[in-house]
Amino acid sequence: MEVEISRRKFLQGTVAMSVVGATAATSLLSNEHAKPVKQGAVSFQPTKTGLTEGHDVATLCEMCVNKCAALARVENGIITKLNPNPMFPKSKNMLCARGNAGIQAVYDPDRLKYPMIRVGEKGEGKFKRVTWDEAYSAILNGTDKFPGLSKILEEEEDNRSSMLFCAGEGMAEHTFKQFYQAFGSANWLNHASICLQTVASGYGVTIGTYPQADLNNAEYIIMAGANRAEAIVTPDTMDAFKRTKGRGAKLICIDPRFTNTAAKADKWLAIKPGTDLAFVLALTYVTITEDLQNSAYIEANFKGYEEYKNSVLTNKYTPEWAEPITGIRAKDIYKIAREFAAAAPKAVYYPGRRSTFAKNDFQLRRAMAIFQAMHGAIDTKGGLIFGSKLALKPHEGLMPLYDRAQSRAITKSTDSKGHQGYDDCAVVSGGGSWISWRNRFLEGKMPYKVRGMFCYKHNPMMNMPNTQKTAEMLKKMELVVTIDTMPSDTVMYADVVLPECTYLERTDPVKTFGGVEPSFAVRNKVIDPMFETKPVMEIMKGLTTKISKPLFEISKKYDEELQDMINETGEAKAYAEFDLTLPFLHTQEELNHHAVANYPGAAEKLHHDGVFYPHQDEYYKKISANEHQYYPEKKKSYSVNGGKPKTASGKVECVIASFSAKGVDPFPIWRSEYEFYVPKGKFKLLTGRHAQFTQSGTSNNAMLRNLMPENFIWINKRVAEKKGIKFADMIEVSSSIGSTQLKAYPTEKIAPDQVFFIHGFGEESEELTWAYKNGGNDNKIIEDHIEPVYGAAAMHETNVEIRKV
Numbered sequence: 001m002e003v004e005i006s007r008r009k010f011l012q013g014t015v016a017m018s019v020v021g022a023t024a025a026t027s028l029l030s031n032e033h034a035k036p037v038k039q040g041a042v043s044f045q046p047t048k049t050g051l052t053e054g055h056d057v058a059t060l061c062e063m064c065v066n067k068c069a070a071l072a073r074v075e076n077g078i079i080t081k082l083n084p085n086p087m088f089p090k091s092k093n094m095l096c097a098r099g100n101a102g103i104q105a106v107y108d109p110d111r112l113k114y115p116m117i118r119v120g121e122k123g124e125g126k127f128k129r130v131t132w133d134e135a136y137s138a139i140l141n142g143t144d145k146f147p148g149l150s151k152i153l154e155e156e157e158d159n160r161s162s163m164l165f166c167a168g169e170g171m172a173e174h175t176f177k178q179f180y181q182a183f184g185s186a187n188w189l190n191h192a193s194i195c196l197q198t199v200a201s202g203y204g205v206t207i208g209t210y211p212q213a214d215l216n217n218a219e220y221i222i223m224a225g226a227n228r229a230e231a232i233v234t235p236d237t238m239d240a241f242k243r244t245k246g247r248g249a250k251l252i253c254i255d256p257r258f259t260n261t262a263a264k265a266d267k268w269l270a271i272k273p274g275t276d277l278a279f280v281l282a283l284t285y286v287t288i289t290e291d292l293q294n295s296a297y298i299e300a301n302f303k304g305y306e307e308y309k310n311s312v313l314t315n316k317y318t319p320e321w322a323e324p325i326t327g328i329r330a331k332d333i334y335k336i337a338r339e340f341a342a343a344a345p346k347a348v349y350y351p352g353r354r355s356t357f358a359k360n361d362f363q364l365r366r367a368m369a370i371f372q373a374m375h376g377a378i379d380t381k382g383g384l385i386f387g388s389k390l391a392l393k394p395h396e397g398l399m400p401l402y403d404r405a406q407s408r409a410i411t412k413s414t415d416s417k418g419h420q421g422y423d424d425c426a427v428v429s430g431g432g433s434w435i436s437w438r439n440r441f442l443e444g445k446m447p448y449k450v451r452g453m454f455c456y457k458h459n460p461m462m463n464m465p466n467t468q469k470t471a472e473m474l475k476k477m478e479l480v481v482t483i484d485t486m487p488s489d490t491v492m493y494a495d496v497v498l499p500e501c502t503y504l505e506r507t508d509p510v511k512t513f514g515g516v517e518p519s520f521a522v523r524n525k526v527i528d529p530m531f532e533t534k535p536v537m538e539i540m541k542g543l544t545t546k547i548s549k550p551l552f553e554i555s556k557k558y559d560e561e562l563q564d565m566i567n568e569t570g571e572a573k574a575y576a577e578f579d580l581t582l583p584f585l586h587t588q589e590e591l592n593h594h595a596v597a598n599y600p601g602a603a604e605k606l607h608h609d610g611v612f613y614p615h616q617d618e619y620y621k622k623i624s625a626n627e628h629q630y631y632p633e634k635k636k637s638y639s640v641n642g643g644k645p646k647t648a649s650g651k652v653e654c655v656i657a658s659f660s661a662k663g664v665d666p667f668p669i670w671r672s673e674y675e676f677y678v679p680k681g682k683f684k685l686l687t688g689r690h691a692q693f694t695q696s697g698t699s700n701n702a703m704l705r706n707l708m709p710e711n712f713i714w715i716n717k718r719v720a721e722k723k724g725i726k727f728a729d730m731i732e733v734s735s736s737i738g739s740t741q742l743k744a745y746p747t748e749k750i751a752p753d754q755v756f757f758i759h760g761f762g763e764e765s766e767e768l769t770w771a772y773k774n775g776g777n778d779n780k781i782i783e784d785h786i787e788p789v790y791g792a793a794a795m796h797e798t799n800v801e802i803r804k805v
């Protein structure tokens, strides 16, 4: 066989570049950009927190996903204070409680300090400290307790998909993903299916993108199932609430609970959980029948509108129909529809940033997007906005094609060896369906053997519904490698533990932040990594240096195409196509310098200020004590697409016919199985997050624990009285899959057939001093319900019983 082109594909982010000619590449950057900007102090001024002089380093917070800009004060090599960096348009001059407590992430005595290898039974949490080289060797060759990659890939005849890769959200997730791509597995799972999958996809397929809400200029906001005042306190949260209650924007809060957002809203309507879709369909009905929509906009920009409209009308989705389903009075629905239309296009049905709650969540997001667009309120000031983005310069990655690697998605034509993938839901997204994948693995329904996994910055033991099944999965995996900063419940199931340094000890990939005021921002290293920890870039470099050649030898044995290639081009050239070290040859600083090379001065600005955008020196101004101008009003990107959607067709997609073939409704309709129902004596379990905690990621943070020591279960006061439950009584909450215990909070702020508690508590790793058995773990009782389109975990579909312990 003649090999004409390289089998190596290069990627940048998610954008594939063309296949290039085979060369023995030693560098993935051109030389002029291979030099980093010098790292170090950016400003010196007398410290306010100690007796010595300190310096500030511009960095980015990683205590949650928002990535606010911070200035880290360093005195004598110790970080003594984190302050907000006023230069970043996204976070303005704000660092929330968690952001301030980021200092504890560095100095937490419990953090992982050294590489470790399992010596006890799986899940027992017994490890021995080893050197980095010993840890890499154990991954390659195994120990008497577990097999290494060599044995697994040898026995699976170089099926690279016999290893699973999974990752949590973070700026270095991309670095870990490059390892996954170079390794050649088809099995990648990320946080999407327990996070934003349905909202991002619902808006994506309908209007072409997951938009931002212009809360600064909206005059009418419907916030449903999103608890901005309590769950994530960022500058855009503040923008919204400083204008509610007669100060410029009317806020309607739709939530089963009386939350802090409800308290700050102009109106709160308690909806039955999982029935938001009926509410939106009824709003749409009023809009159509009272001719409140922007007909000219619909005429020019909609596809399939008539069919959707007919469905809404013929199904009679009236407010009167919706009232018993949602629990919201018909007259309120009429009023909201009329007020929204009157304020449009400065009106927002807030898309939300939450995970999936109900099985109909994807269709709910579609209905919300269509309703919003019916008023011409997309890509416009005061509505939903697309914003613009500064382009990063692509750099090359490595994605070899391994002939023996089996596929993930079912392919129409299977090859002669009968290779085929699997199908867990209607649409297999890039991030996959975590629950479906886990259950398929446990039920032995994988079309080939998956025997091990790499897990980066991810804690599925705490974050995935049905903790018991996740534990079973981790026990069944023969080789589990975790890369993390803390000894989480998942780390306890590892065979090899690779300690990553915290976000304040590393430089991460520069990121472009799109929006009305686009910018680049970077996480600069503040102090050197403590103990023996390393950034993931260096971990990957060390690991791939150890495993690349030995694994290539296995490929040589089983991969016929590779054998042909070696015959044709020689082994050295062929190896260059499979050299796993290639993506990790450069430092992160070098890659960042290269990424912003199209913007003169950007690298220096990012190093000094942590932020860059064109004309920054000219535009950036302090307006008042805590207000800054980033872009002049005229230069802001409120509208970037002429008010049109960004779909491939250029139209709002009301009807997606191809979904029908997958068993998915082509447009949003209501189905009777969506109705809220709780058997007598049970309660619908609702969960959520709190702005002082980021899931389990901050559960051991002693500073944050001072603010909120544990989670409590909300129980309706009258129900609690009947059951003899008082404040702080210990309660057992149980479902069909397990139970958890936490203290009671009787309150009128929740309906009698529902209970609620905050996610992220109740870890069982004894290595976590503060988080160990502190509060209740919702995922021990949330059942395996998924929404069927993307296989996202439906978090509010579980009924529970409660009893006083």
Ligand code: SF4
Binding pocket: 061, 062, 063, 064, 065, 066, 067, 068, 091, 094, 095, 096, 097, 098, 099, 100, 233, 234
């Ligand atoms: S919202 Fe708070 S925790 Fe999240 S990035 Fe910003 S400062 Fe950090």
